[in-house]
Amino acid sequence: MSQSETGDSEDTPHQVMLKEDLIRTEEITQDNISDHVYELFSSHTRRSANAQSLGFVNSGSDHVTFSHDASGTEIDLHQSTAILNSSAASTTGAVLWKVSPIFASWVLDCSTVPKNSAKKGKKSSYTYTPSTANLSCTPKLFGPGNTSSVLELGCGATGLLACVFAPLVKTYVATDQAHLLKLTKKNIETNLSHYQSQTIPSQSNKAKYRLECMELDWEDAEESWNKIKDNVFEGHYPDLVIACDTIYNEYLIDPFVETLKLVSGPETVIMVAQQLRLSDIFETFITALIEAGLRVFAVPEQLMGEDFAQGYSLHLVGNDGP
Template sequence: MHTELQHAAEMNDDANLVKLGQIFDGFAEFVDDPSEGELPQQRVLPYLFGNRHQHDLGMIDSSAAEITVAVGGKDYAIKQSPGLLTSARAGGTTGAAVWRTTSLLAEWFVSSDNPLFKSGLLDETCTLLELGAGVAGLLPLVVAPRIKTYHATDQSYALKLLQENISANSTSKKRNTKSPNHADVRLSSLDWEADDVNYFLSSHDLSDGLDLIVASDCVYNYHLIEPLTNICTAICRHRRRNLRPTLCLIAQQVREPNVFEEWLTAFSQHFHVWRLTDSTLGAALGIQSGYY
Protein backbone atom coordinates (compact mmCIF):
# COMPACT_ATOMS: atom_id res chain seq x y z
CA MET A 1 0.00 0.00 0.00
CA HIS A 2 2.70 2.50 0.93
CA THR A 3 4.53 1.85 -2.34
CA GLU A 4 1.40 2.44 -4.39
CA LEU A 5 0.80 5.76 -2.65
CA GLN A 6 4.36 6.85 -3.28
CA HIS A 7 3.94 6.13 -6.96
CA ALA A 8 0.78 8.24 -6.93
CA ALA A 9 2.75 11.26 -5.73
CA GLU A 10 5.25 10.90 -8.55
CA MET A 11 2.92 10.50 -11.52
CA ASN A 12 3.88 12.58 -14.54
CA ASP A 13 2.97 10.67 -17.72
CA ASP A 14 0.04 8.96 -19.43
CA ALA A 15 0.81 5.53 -18.00
CA ASN A 16 0.91 6.88 -14.49
CA LEU A 17 -2.41 8.68 -14.99
CA VAL A 18 -3.89 5.22 -15.33
CA LYS A 19 -2.20 4.37 -12.04
CA LEU A 20 -3.85 7.38 -10.46
CA GLY A 21 -7.20 6.08 -11.63
CA GLN A 22 -6.45 2.75 -10.00
CA ILE A 23 -5.97 4.55 -6.68
CA PHE A 24 -9.37 6.21 -7.10
CA ASP A 25 -10.91 2.82 -7.77
CA GLY A 26 -10.13 1.90 -4.17
CA PHE A 27 -12.66 4.41 -2.83
CA ALA A 28 -14.64 5.75 -5.77
CA GLU A 29 -16.71 4.72 -8.78
CA PHE A 30 -15.83 5.92 -12.26
CA VAL A 31 -18.59 7.97 -13.87
CA ASP A 32 -18.98 7.30 -17.59
CA ASP A 33 -18.55 10.39 -19.74
CA PRO A 34 -22.05 11.59 -20.69
CA SER A 35 -20.68 13.49 -23.68
CA GLU A 36 -18.75 12.42 -26.72
CA GLY A 37 -15.16 13.13 -27.60
CA GLU A 38 -11.70 12.58 -26.17
CA LEU A 39 -11.05 13.76 -22.62
CA PRO A 40 -7.92 15.71 -21.62
CA GLN A 41 -5.49 14.29 -19.09
CA GLN A 42 -7.10 15.84 -16.05
CA ARG A 43 -8.90 14.05 -13.25
CA VAL A 44 -11.82 15.00 -11.11
CA LEU A 45 -12.11 13.44 -7.69
CA PRO A 46 -15.65 12.37 -6.95
CA TYR A 47 -18.67 14.56 -6.69
CA LEU A 48 -21.20 14.33 -3.89
CA PHE A 49 -24.94 14.53 -4.33
CA GLY A 50 -27.10 16.16 -1.70
CA ASN A 51 -30.69 15.50 -0.71
CA ARG A 52 -33.52 16.85 -2.80
CA HIS A 53 -35.88 18.31 -0.21
CA GLN A 54 -37.40 21.18 -2.15
CA HIS A 55 -38.12 23.21 1.01
CA ASP A 56 -34.50 23.03 2.13
CA LEU A 57 -32.14 25.36 0.30
CA GLY A 58 -29.22 23.96 2.26
CA MET A 59 -28.29 26.77 4.65
CA ILE A 60 -27.89 25.79 8.29
CA ASP A 61 -29.67 28.91 9.62
CA SER A 62 -29.73 31.84 7.23
CA SER A 63 -31.45 34.22 9.68
CA ALA A 64 -28.82 34.06 12.45
CA ALA A 65 -25.96 36.53 12.69
CA GLU A 66 -23.84 33.84 14.35
CA ILE A 67 -24.17 30.06 14.50
CA THR A 68 -22.23 27.24 16.12
CA VAL A 69 -21.12 24.36 13.91
CA ALA A 70 -19.58 21.19 15.30
CA VAL A 71 -16.85 19.54 13.21
CA GLY A 72 -14.65 16.73 14.43
CA GLY A 73 -15.87 17.09 17.99
CA LYS A 74 -15.03 20.81 18.12
CA ASP A 75 -17.47 23.73 18.09
CA TYR A 76 -16.83 26.61 15.71
CA ALA A 77 -18.55 29.98 16.20
CA ILE A 78 -19.27 31.29 12.71
CA LYS A 79 -20.54 34.77 11.89
CA GLN A 80 -22.91 35.25 8.96
CA SER A 81 -24.47 38.27 7.26
CA PRO A 82 -28.26 37.82 6.96
CA GLY A 83 -28.63 41.37 5.70
CA LEU A 84 -26.18 40.84 2.88
CA LEU A 85 -27.74 37.49 2.04
CA THR A 86 -31.14 39.09 1.42
CA SER A 87 -29.77 42.15 -0.36
CA ALA A 88 -29.97 42.79 -4.08
CA ARG A 89 -26.22 42.92 -4.49
CA ALA A 90 -25.12 42.32 -8.09
CA GLY A 91 -23.04 39.18 -8.51
CA GLY A 92 -24.82 37.17 -5.82
CA THR A 93 -24.78 36.91 -2.04
CA THR A 94 -25.01 33.17 -1.35
CA GLY A 95 -21.57 33.15 0.27
CA ALA A 96 -22.87 35.26 3.17
CA ALA A 97 -24.30 32.20 4.98
CA VAL A 98 -23.00 28.78 6.04
CA TRP A 99 -24.20 25.91 3.86
CA ARG A 100 -24.81 22.43 5.21
CA THR A 101 -22.74 20.85 2.44
CA THR A 102 -19.67 22.72 3.67
CA SER A 103 -20.07 21.49 7.24
CA LEU A 104 -20.53 17.90 6.04
CA LEU A 105 -17.51 18.19 3.77
CA ALA A 106 -15.44 19.56 6.65
CA GLU A 107 -16.50 16.61 8.82
CA TRP A 108 -15.52 14.25 6.01
CA PHE A 109 -12.07 15.85 5.76
CA VAL A 110 -11.32 15.39 9.47
CA SER A 111 -12.26 11.71 9.43
CA SER A 112 -9.36 9.38 10.21
CA ASP A 113 -10.41 7.34 7.17
CA ASN A 114 -10.42 10.27 4.75
CA PRO A 115 -9.26 8.72 1.45
CA LEU A 116 -7.33 11.76 0.23
CA PHE A 117 -5.01 11.81 3.23
CA LYS A 118 -5.04 8.05 3.70
CA SER A 119 -3.97 7.43 0.09
CA GLY A 120 -1.30 10.13 0.13
CA LEU A 121 -3.07 12.26 -2.47
CA LEU A 122 -3.12 15.01 0.16
CA ASP A 123 -0.30 15.61 2.63
CA GLU A 124 1.83 18.34 4.21
CA THR A 125 3.47 19.17 0.86
CA CYS A 126 0.22 19.98 -0.97
CA THR A 127 -1.33 23.26 -2.04
CA LEU A 128 -5.13 23.56 -2.21
CA LEU A 129 -7.41 26.23 -3.65
CA GLU A 130 -11.06 26.56 -2.66
CA LEU A 131 -13.48 28.21 -5.08
CA GLY A 132 -16.49 30.03 -3.66
CA ALA A 133 -15.30 29.73 -0.08
CA GLY A 134 -17.98 32.00 1.36
CA VAL A 135 -17.74 33.35 4.90
CA ALA A 136 -17.68 30.12 6.94
CA GLY A 137 -13.99 29.26 7.00
CA LEU A 138 -14.69 25.69 8.13
CA LEU A 139 -12.70 24.00 5.38
CA PRO A 140 -9.52 26.07 5.79
CA LEU A 141 -9.79 25.68 9.57
CA VAL A 142 -9.77 21.88 9.43
CA VAL A 143 -7.73 21.20 6.28
CA ALA A 144 -5.01 23.87 6.30
CA PRO A 145 -3.12 22.48 9.34
CA ARG A 146 -2.57 19.22 7.44
CA ILE A 147 -1.26 20.66 4.15
CA LYS A 148 1.31 23.22 3.00
CA THR A 149 -0.91 26.09 1.83
CA TYR A 150 -4.65 26.68 1.65
CA HIS A 151 -5.92 29.37 -0.74
CA ALA A 152 -9.53 30.37 0.02
CA THR A 153 -11.09 32.42 -2.77
CA ASP A 154 -14.40 34.15 -3.36
CA GLN A 155 -15.76 37.51 -4.41
CA SER A 156 -14.40 40.38 -2.36
CA TYR A 157 -17.61 40.91 -0.34
CA ALA A 158 -17.10 37.60 1.50
CA LEU A 159 -13.43 37.93 2.43
CA LYS A 160 -13.66 40.26 5.45
CA LEU A 161 -16.08 38.03 7.35
CA LEU A 162 -14.24 34.94 6.17
CA GLN A 163 -11.02 36.29 7.70
CA GLU A 164 -12.84 37.14 10.94
CA ASN A 165 -14.22 33.61 11.24
CA ILE A 166 -10.86 31.98 10.57
CA SER A 167 -9.07 34.25 13.04
CA ALA A 168 -11.71 33.85 15.76
CA ASN A 169 -11.61 30.05 15.55
CA SER A 170 -7.85 29.65 15.18
CA THR A 171 -6.71 28.74 18.67
CA SER A 172 -4.07 26.27 19.78
CA LYS A 173 -4.42 24.25 22.97
CA LYS A 174 -1.08 22.54 22.56
CA ARG A 175 2.33 23.99 21.96
CA ASN A 176 4.67 22.74 19.27
CA THR A 177 1.80 21.46 17.14
CA LYS A 178 0.61 22.82 13.85
CA SER A 179 -2.73 24.33 14.77
CA PRO A 180 -5.08 26.46 12.63
CA ASN A 181 -3.40 29.69 13.76
CA HIS A 182 -0.08 28.33 12.48
CA ALA A 183 -1.54 27.02 9.23
CA ASP A 184 -0.84 28.88 6.01
CA VAL A 185 -4.25 30.17 4.91
CA ARG A 186 -4.35 32.83 2.22
CA LEU A 187 -7.50 34.71 1.22
CA SER A 188 -7.93 36.15 -2.26
CA SER A 189 -10.64 37.63 -4.42
CA LEU A 190 -11.27 35.55 -7.53
CA ASP A 191 -14.02 36.28 -10.04
CA TRP A 192 -14.57 33.21 -12.23
CA GLU A 193 -15.71 35.27 -15.20
CA ALA A 194 -13.67 38.48 -15.00
CA ASP A 195 -10.23 37.54 -13.64
CA ASP A 196 -7.32 36.26 -15.70
CA VAL A 197 -6.37 32.84 -14.33
CA ASN A 198 -2.74 32.95 -15.45
CA TYR A 199 -2.23 36.32 -13.80
CA PHE A 200 -3.98 35.17 -10.63
CA LEU A 201 -1.82 32.07 -10.30
CA SER A 202 1.47 33.81 -11.05
CA SER A 203 0.70 36.72 -8.70
CA HIS A 204 -0.14 34.33 -5.85
CA ASP A 205 3.01 32.22 -6.14
CA LEU A 206 1.13 29.40 -7.85
CA SER A 207 3.12 29.16 -11.08
CA ASP A 208 3.48 25.40 -10.63
CA GLY A 209 -0.27 24.98 -10.30
CA LEU A 210 -2.21 23.27 -7.53
CA ASP A 211 -2.61 19.81 -6.06
CA LEU A 212 -6.33 20.11 -5.35
CA ILE A 213 -9.25 22.40 -6.15
CA VAL A 214 -12.30 22.26 -3.87
CA ALA A 215 -15.74 23.68 -4.66
CA SER A 216 -18.54 23.17 -2.13
CA ASP A 217 -22.13 23.83 -3.21
CA CYS A 218 -21.16 25.98 -6.18
CA VAL A 219 -23.45 24.36 -8.78
CA TYR A 220 -26.88 25.81 -8.05
CA ASN A 221 -28.00 27.54 -11.26
CA TYR A 222 -27.41 27.34 -15.00
CA HIS A 223 -25.46 30.60 -15.12
CA LEU A 224 -22.64 29.12 -13.04
CA ILE A 225 -22.07 26.01 -15.16
CA GLU A 226 -19.79 27.55 -17.78
CA PRO A 227 -17.77 29.82 -15.43
CA LEU A 228 -17.12 27.01 -12.93
CA THR A 229 -16.14 24.57 -15.66
CA ASN A 230 -13.88 27.13 -17.33
CA ILE A 231 -12.08 28.22 -14.14
CA CYS A 232 -11.39 24.63 -13.10
CA THR A 233 -10.15 23.71 -16.57
CA ALA A 234 -7.90 26.78 -16.81
CA ILE A 235 -6.33 26.14 -13.40
CA CYS A 236 -5.74 22.46 -14.14
CA ARG A 237 -4.09 23.23 -17.48
CA HIS A 238 -1.64 25.49 -15.68
CA ARG A 239 -0.15 22.51 -13.84
CA ARG A 240 3.45 21.68 -14.75
CA ARG A 241 3.61 18.41 -16.68
CA ASN A 242 6.32 16.94 -14.45
CA LEU A 243 3.95 17.18 -11.47
CA ARG A 244 0.92 15.09 -10.60
CA PRO A 245 -2.23 16.45 -12.32
CA THR A 246 -4.44 18.81 -10.38
CA LEU A 247 -7.46 17.10 -8.83
CA CYS A 248 -10.88 18.70 -8.34
CA LEU A 249 -13.28 17.82 -5.53
CA ILE A 250 -16.83 19.00 -6.16
CA ALA A 251 -19.31 18.64 -3.28
CA GLN A 252 -22.89 19.49 -4.11
CA GLN A 253 -26.42 19.37 -2.74
CA VAL A 254 -28.74 18.80 -5.66
CA ARG A 255 -31.72 21.12 -5.57
CA GLU A 256 -32.46 21.08 -9.29
CA PRO A 257 -31.27 17.80 -10.89
CA ASN A 258 -31.26 19.25 -14.41
CA VAL A 259 -28.77 21.92 -13.41
CA PHE A 260 -26.39 19.40 -11.91
CA GLU A 261 -26.73 17.01 -14.84
CA GLU A 262 -25.97 19.79 -17.32
CA TRP A 263 -22.94 20.83 -15.29
CA LEU A 264 -21.72 17.23 -15.10
CA THR A 265 -22.04 16.87 -18.87
CA ALA A 266 -20.06 20.08 -19.40
CA PHE A 267 -17.41 19.11 -16.84
CA SER A 268 -17.01 15.64 -18.30
CA GLN A 269 -15.92 17.14 -21.61
CA HIS A 270 -12.72 18.24 -19.88
CA PHE A 271 -12.28 15.83 -16.97
CA HIS A 272 -12.49 12.20 -15.96
CA VAL A 273 -14.98 11.88 -13.09
CA TRP A 274 -15.27 9.55 -10.11
CA ARG A 275 -17.98 9.46 -7.45
CA LEU A 276 -17.13 8.57 -3.86
CA THR A 277 -18.60 5.25 -2.76
CA ASP A 278 -21.11 5.21 0.07
CA SER A 279 -18.66 3.41 2.33
CA THR A 280 -16.17 6.22 1.74
CA LEU A 281 -18.75 8.95 2.31
CA GLY A 282 -19.78 7.57 5.67
CA ALA A 283 -23.13 7.73 7.43
CA ALA A 284 -23.51 11.52 7.20
CA LEU A 285 -23.28 11.60 3.41
CA GLY A 286 -24.36 8.10 2.39
CA ILE A 287 -27.60 7.15 0.64
CA GLN A 288 -29.37 6.29 3.89
CA SER A 289 -28.90 9.85 5.15
CA GLY A 290 -30.41 11.38 2.03
CA TYR A 291 -27.02 12.09 0.40
CA TYR A 292 -25.87 9.86 -2.40
Protein backbone atom coordinates (compact mmCIF):
# COMPACT_ATOMS: atom_id res chain seq x y z
CA MET A 1 0.00 0.00 0.00
CA SER A 2 1.39 3.40 -0.92
CA GLN A 3 1.97 6.17 1.59
CA SER A 4 -0.95 8.16 0.22
CA GLU A 5 -3.29 5.27 0.95
CA THR A 6 -2.24 5.13 4.60
CA GLY A 7 -3.04 8.80 5.11
CA ASP A 8 0.54 9.77 5.96
CA SER A 9 1.52 13.34 5.26
CA GLU A 10 4.86 12.30 3.79
CA ASP A 11 5.45 12.61 0.07
CA THR A 12 4.36 9.69 -2.06
CA PRO A 13 7.00 7.96 -4.22
CA HIS A 14 5.59 9.73 -7.28
CA GLN A 15 5.87 13.16 -5.61
CA VAL A 16 9.43 12.41 -4.53
CA MET A 17 10.17 11.30 -8.07
CA LEU A 18 8.78 14.52 -9.49
CA LYS A 19 10.61 16.83 -7.12
CA GLU A 20 13.99 15.11 -6.94
CA ASP A 21 14.31 13.36 -10.26
CA LEU A 22 12.09 14.75 -12.98
CA ILE A 23 13.75 18.14 -12.62
CA ARG A 24 16.84 16.36 -13.99
CA THR A 25 14.98 15.10 -17.04
CA GLU A 26 13.50 16.64 -20.16
CA GLU A 27 9.76 16.56 -20.65
CA ILE A 28 8.84 15.47 -24.17
CA THR A 29 5.93 17.34 -25.72
CA GLN A 30 4.26 17.55 -29.11
CA ASP A 31 6.60 20.42 -29.94
CA ASN A 32 9.87 18.56 -29.37
CA ILE A 33 9.11 14.88 -30.14
CA SER A 34 10.87 14.86 -33.51
CA ASP A 35 13.93 16.67 -32.17
CA HIS A 36 14.11 14.31 -29.20
CA VAL A 37 13.94 11.19 -31.37
CA TYR A 38 16.49 12.56 -33.85
CA GLU A 39 18.98 13.45 -31.12
CA LEU A 40 18.44 10.14 -29.33
CA PHE A 41 19.01 7.99 -32.39
CA SER A 42 21.85 10.12 -33.74
CA SER A 43 23.74 9.88 -30.48
CA HIS A 44 23.16 6.18 -29.85
CA THR A 45 23.65 4.97 -33.42
CA ARG A 46 27.12 6.51 -33.55
CA ARG A 47 28.25 4.56 -30.51
CA SER A 48 26.21 1.38 -30.44
CA ALA A 49 26.87 -1.99 -31.98
CA ASN A 50 23.30 -2.88 -30.98
CA ALA A 51 21.67 -0.56 -33.48
CA GLN A 52 21.17 -3.28 -36.10
CA SER A 53 20.67 -6.26 -33.76
CA LEU A 54 17.37 -7.75 -32.66
CA GLY A 55 18.45 -7.58 -29.04
CA PHE A 56 18.36 -11.15 -27.72
CA VAL A 57 20.87 -12.03 -25.02
CA ASN A 58 21.37 -15.52 -26.47
CA SER A 59 18.79 -16.94 -28.86
CA GLY A 60 20.79 -20.15 -29.31
CA SER A 61 20.56 -21.49 -25.75
CA ASP A 62 17.80 -22.41 -23.33
CA HIS A 63 19.87 -21.16 -20.40
CA VAL A 64 21.08 -17.69 -19.50
CA THR A 65 22.47 -16.22 -16.29
CA PHE A 66 22.56 -12.80 -14.66
CA SER A 67 24.85 -11.53 -11.93
CA HIS A 68 25.43 -8.25 -10.14
CA ASP A 69 28.47 -8.33 -7.90
CA ALA A 70 27.75 -5.29 -5.74
CA SER A 71 24.40 -6.67 -4.53
CA GLY A 72 25.47 -10.32 -4.53
CA THR A 73 22.79 -11.27 -7.03
CA GLU A 74 23.28 -14.39 -9.15
CA ILE A 75 20.35 -15.81 -11.07
CA ASP A 76 20.04 -18.82 -13.39
CA LEU A 77 17.22 -18.61 -15.92
CA HIS A 78 15.61 -20.96 -18.39
CA GLN A 79 14.21 -19.67 -21.67
CA SER A 80 12.62 -21.38 -24.66
CA THR A 81 14.28 -21.20 -28.05
CA ALA A 82 11.70 -23.72 -29.25
CA ILE A 83 8.88 -21.24 -28.66
CA LEU A 84 10.94 -18.41 -30.14
CA ASN A 85 11.54 -20.33 -33.36
CA SER A 86 8.03 -21.75 -33.64
CA SER A 87 5.36 -20.52 -36.02
CA ALA A 88 3.06 -19.56 -33.16
CA ALA A 89 2.07 -15.96 -32.49
CA SER A 90 3.66 -13.88 -29.71
CA THR A 91 6.94 -15.77 -29.38
CA THR A 92 9.36 -12.92 -28.63
CA GLY A 93 8.85 -13.13 -24.87
CA ALA A 94 10.21 -16.68 -24.81
CA VAL A 95 13.82 -15.48 -24.45
CA LEU A 96 15.67 -12.75 -22.56
CA TRP A 97 16.27 -9.41 -24.27
CA LYS A 98 19.40 -7.36 -23.57
CA VAL A 99 17.73 -4.29 -22.12
CA SER A 100 16.28 -6.23 -19.16
CA PRO A 101 19.59 -7.17 -17.49
CA ILE A 102 20.94 -3.70 -18.23
CA PHE A 103 17.89 -2.11 -16.59
CA ALA A 104 18.11 -4.52 -13.64
CA SER A 105 21.76 -3.66 -13.06
CA TRP A 106 21.03 0.06 -13.35
CA VAL A 107 18.38 -0.11 -10.64
CA LEU A 108 20.63 -2.20 -8.39
CA ASP A 109 23.48 0.25 -8.93
CA CYS A 110 21.22 3.16 -8.07
CA SER A 111 19.57 1.56 -5.08
CA THR A 112 22.75 0.55 -3.22
CA VAL A 113 20.96 -2.49 -1.89
CA PRO A 114 22.44 -5.34 0.15
CA LYS A 115 22.44 -8.91 -1.08
CA ASN A 116 18.91 -9.93 -1.97
CA SER A 117 17.03 -13.19 -1.53
CA ALA A 118 18.06 -14.76 -4.82
CA LYS A 119 19.62 -18.17 -4.41
CA LYS A 120 23.22 -18.55 -5.46
CA GLY A 121 23.71 -19.98 -8.93
CA LYS A 122 26.61 -20.73 -11.22
CA LYS A 123 28.97 -17.92 -12.08
CA SER A 124 27.51 -15.86 -14.88
CA SER A 125 29.01 -15.31 -18.28
CA TYR A 126 26.63 -12.38 -18.70
CA THR A 127 27.63 -9.87 -16.04
CA TYR A 128 27.19 -6.12 -15.69
CA THR A 129 29.47 -4.25 -13.32
CA PRO A 130 28.39 -1.08 -11.49
CA SER A 131 28.76 2.10 -13.50
CA THR A 132 30.69 5.09 -12.26
CA ALA A 133 28.11 7.49 -13.71
CA ASN A 134 25.78 9.59 -11.59
CA LEU A 135 22.75 7.33 -11.35
CA SER A 136 20.62 9.39 -8.97
CA CYS A 137 17.52 9.17 -11.15
CA THR A 138 16.20 5.84 -9.88
CA PRO A 139 12.84 6.00 -8.09
CA LYS A 140 12.97 5.63 -4.33
CA LEU A 141 10.94 2.46 -4.54
CA PHE A 142 13.42 -0.34 -3.88
CA GLY A 143 15.21 -1.48 -0.75
CA PRO A 144 14.90 -3.45 2.49
CA GLY A 145 11.67 -2.82 4.36
CA ASN A 146 10.19 -1.04 1.36
CA THR A 147 6.39 -0.90 1.11
CA SER A 148 6.21 -0.29 -2.64
CA SER A 149 3.96 -2.17 -5.04
CA VAL A 150 5.19 -2.96 -8.56
CA LEU A 151 3.45 -4.16 -11.72
CA GLU A 152 5.57 -5.45 -14.59
CA LEU A 153 4.15 -5.55 -18.11
CA GLY A 154 5.69 -8.12 -20.44
CA CYS A 155 7.81 -10.05 -17.94
CA GLY A 156 8.64 -12.75 -20.48
CA ALA A 157 9.40 -16.39 -19.86
CA THR A 158 12.60 -15.71 -17.89
CA GLY A 159 11.00 -13.42 -15.30
CA LEU A 160 14.38 -11.78 -14.71
CA LEU A 161 13.09 -8.50 -13.31
CA ALA A 162 10.72 -10.30 -10.95
CA CYS A 163 13.61 -12.38 -9.65
CA VAL A 164 15.74 -9.27 -9.11
CA PHE A 165 13.21 -6.73 -7.84
CA ALA A 166 10.54 -8.68 -5.94
CA PRO A 167 12.69 -9.16 -2.80
CA LEU A 168 13.23 -5.37 -2.70
CA VAL A 169 9.56 -4.35 -2.51
CA LYS A 170 6.40 -5.34 -0.65
CA THR A 171 4.33 -6.56 -3.60
CA TYR A 172 5.39 -7.49 -7.12
CA VAL A 173 3.14 -8.72 -9.94
CA ALA A 174 4.81 -10.06 -13.09
CA THR A 175 2.45 -10.22 -16.08
CA ASP A 176 2.49 -11.50 -19.64
CA GLN A 177 0.51 -13.72 -21.98
CA ALA A 178 -0.57 -17.05 -20.52
CA HIS A 179 1.56 -19.33 -22.72
CA LEU A 180 4.79 -17.84 -21.31
CA LEU A 181 3.97 -17.91 -17.62
CA LYS A 182 4.64 -21.60 -16.91
CA LEU A 183 8.34 -21.04 -17.52
CA THR A 184 8.25 -17.70 -15.69
CA LYS A 185 6.94 -19.43 -12.58
CA LYS A 186 9.58 -22.14 -12.86
CA ASN A 187 12.34 -19.52 -12.94
CA ILE A 188 10.91 -17.72 -9.93
CA GLU A 189 10.66 -20.97 -7.94
CA THR A 190 14.26 -21.82 -8.85
CA ASN A 191 15.76 -18.48 -7.87
CA LEU A 192 13.66 -17.02 -5.06
CA SER A 193 12.44 -17.98 -1.62
CA HIS A 194 10.64 -16.30 1.29
CA TYR A 195 7.75 -15.04 -0.82
CA GLN A 196 4.00 -15.30 -0.36
CA SER A 197 2.01 -16.16 -3.48
CA GLN A 198 -1.34 -17.43 -4.68
CA THR A 199 -0.06 -18.15 -8.19
CA ILE A 200 3.45 -19.58 -7.66
CA PRO A 201 4.29 -22.54 -5.39
CA SER A 202 6.27 -21.46 -2.33
CA GLN A 203 7.97 -23.64 0.27
CA SER A 204 8.69 -20.78 2.67
CA ASN A 205 6.96 -20.27 5.99
CA LYS A 206 8.72 -16.92 6.44
CA ALA A 207 7.33 -14.78 3.66
CA LYS A 208 8.98 -11.37 3.40
CA TYR A 209 7.16 -10.10 0.31
CA ARG A 210 4.33 -10.99 -2.03
CA LEU A 211 5.04 -12.14 -5.58
CA GLU A 212 2.41 -13.07 -8.15
CA CYS A 213 2.69 -14.17 -11.78
CA MET A 214 -0.53 -13.44 -13.69
CA GLU A 215 -1.89 -13.17 -17.20
CA LEU A 216 -2.37 -9.70 -18.67
CA ASP A 217 -2.88 -9.45 -22.43
CA TRP A 218 -2.76 -5.83 -23.60
CA GLU A 219 -5.37 -6.45 -26.27
CA ASP A 220 -7.87 -7.64 -23.68
CA ALA A 221 -6.56 -6.14 -20.47
CA GLU A 222 -9.50 -4.82 -18.48
CA GLU A 223 -10.81 -8.04 -16.94
CA SER A 224 -7.34 -9.32 -16.03
CA TRP A 225 -6.31 -5.94 -14.62
CA ASN A 226 -9.42 -5.68 -12.45
CA LYS A 227 -8.58 -9.09 -10.99
CA ILE A 228 -5.02 -8.02 -10.24
CA LYS A 229 -6.07 -4.65 -8.84
CA ASP A 230 -8.75 -6.08 -6.56
CA ASN A 231 -7.05 -9.29 -5.42
CA VAL A 232 -3.43 -8.18 -5.15
CA PHE A 233 -3.28 -4.39 -4.89
CA GLU A 234 -6.38 -4.15 -2.67
CA GLY A 235 -8.22 -1.88 -5.07
CA HIS A 236 -5.32 0.55 -5.53
CA TYR A 237 -2.94 1.37 -8.36
CA PRO A 238 0.70 0.21 -8.09
CA ASP A 239 3.43 2.62 -7.08
CA LEU A 240 5.54 1.58 -10.05
CA VAL A 241 4.88 0.07 -13.49
CA ILE A 242 7.88 -1.41 -15.34
CA ALA A 243 8.11 -2.32 -19.02
CA CYS A 244 11.29 -3.40 -20.81
CA ASP A 245 11.52 -3.68 -24.61
CA THR A 246 7.79 -4.08 -25.08
CA ILE A 247 7.43 -2.09 -28.32
CA TYR A 248 9.10 -3.38 -31.48
CA ASN A 249 6.30 -2.93 -34.05
CA GLU A 250 3.44 -0.49 -34.60
CA TYR A 251 0.76 -3.10 -33.98
CA LEU A 252 1.56 -3.20 -30.26
CA ILE A 253 1.59 0.54 -29.64
CA ASP A 254 -2.11 1.34 -29.16
CA PRO A 255 -2.98 -1.64 -26.91
CA PHE A 256 0.15 -1.08 -24.84
CA VAL A 257 -0.53 2.63 -24.34
CA GLU A 258 -4.14 1.92 -23.40
CA THR A 259 -2.93 -0.67 -20.91
CA LEU A 260 -0.53 1.85 -19.35
CA LYS A 261 -3.43 4.24 -18.83
CA LEU A 262 -5.58 1.45 -17.41
CA VAL A 263 -3.10 0.19 -14.80
CA SER A 264 -1.70 3.52 -13.57
CA GLY A 265 -3.05 6.25 -11.32
CA PRO A 266 -1.90 9.84 -10.72
CA GLU A 267 0.73 8.68 -8.21
CA THR A 268 2.11 5.81 -10.28
CA VAL A 269 5.62 6.04 -11.72
CA ILE A 270 5.96 4.27 -15.09
CA MET A 271 9.43 3.31 -16.33
CA VAL A 272 9.80 2.24 -19.97
CA ALA A 273 13.19 0.94 -21.14
CA GLN A 274 13.70 0.30 -24.85
CA GLN A 275 16.37 -0.79 -27.29
CA LEU A 276 16.65 1.80 -30.03
CA ARG A 277 15.87 0.08 -33.33
CA LEU A 278 13.66 1.97 -35.79
CA SER A 279 13.24 5.70 -35.25
CA ASP A 280 9.84 5.92 -36.96
CA ILE A 281 8.27 3.27 -34.71
CA PHE A 282 9.87 4.85 -31.66
CA GLU A 283 8.52 8.29 -32.58
CA THR A 284 5.06 6.83 -33.17
CA PHE A 285 5.19 5.26 -29.71
CA ILE A 286 6.23 8.46 -27.90
CA THR A 287 3.60 10.41 -29.85
CA ALA A 288 0.91 7.90 -28.85
CA LEU A 289 1.85 8.24 -25.17
CA ILE A 290 1.52 12.02 -25.29
CA GLU A 291 -1.69 11.99 -27.34
CA ALA A 292 -3.17 9.63 -24.75
CA GLY A 293 -2.67 12.30 -22.10
CA LEU A 294 0.41 10.77 -20.48
CA ARG A 295 3.43 12.89 -19.51
CA VAL A 296 6.74 11.62 -20.88
CA PHE A 297 10.18 12.47 -19.51
CA ALA A 298 13.49 11.40 -21.07
CA VAL A 299 16.23 10.27 -18.70
CA PRO A 300 19.51 11.81 -19.93
CA GLU A 301 22.56 9.71 -20.73
CA GLN A 302 24.58 11.01 -17.80
CA LEU A 303 22.04 9.47 -15.41
CA MET A 304 21.85 6.15 -17.24
CA GLY A 305 25.39 4.84 -17.05
CA GLU A 306 27.67 3.50 -19.76
CA ASP A 307 25.89 0.22 -20.55
CA PHE A 308 22.44 1.78 -20.67
CA ALA A 309 23.57 4.61 -22.94
CA GLN A 310 24.84 2.22 -25.61
CA GLY A 311 21.80 1.91 -27.84
CA TYR A 312 19.00 2.03 -25.27
CA SER A 313 16.61 4.60 -23.83
CA LEU A 314 14.77 5.12 -20.56
CA HIS A 315 11.63 7.21 -20.21
CA LEU A 316 9.56 8.06 -17.16
CA VAL A 317 5.84 8.34 -17.76
CA GLY A 318 3.14 9.83 -15.56
CA ASN A 319 -0.63 9.51 -15.72
CA ASP A 320 -2.18 12.70 -14.36
CA GLY A 321 -5.77 11.61 -14.93
CA PRO A 322 -8.38 10.22 -17.31
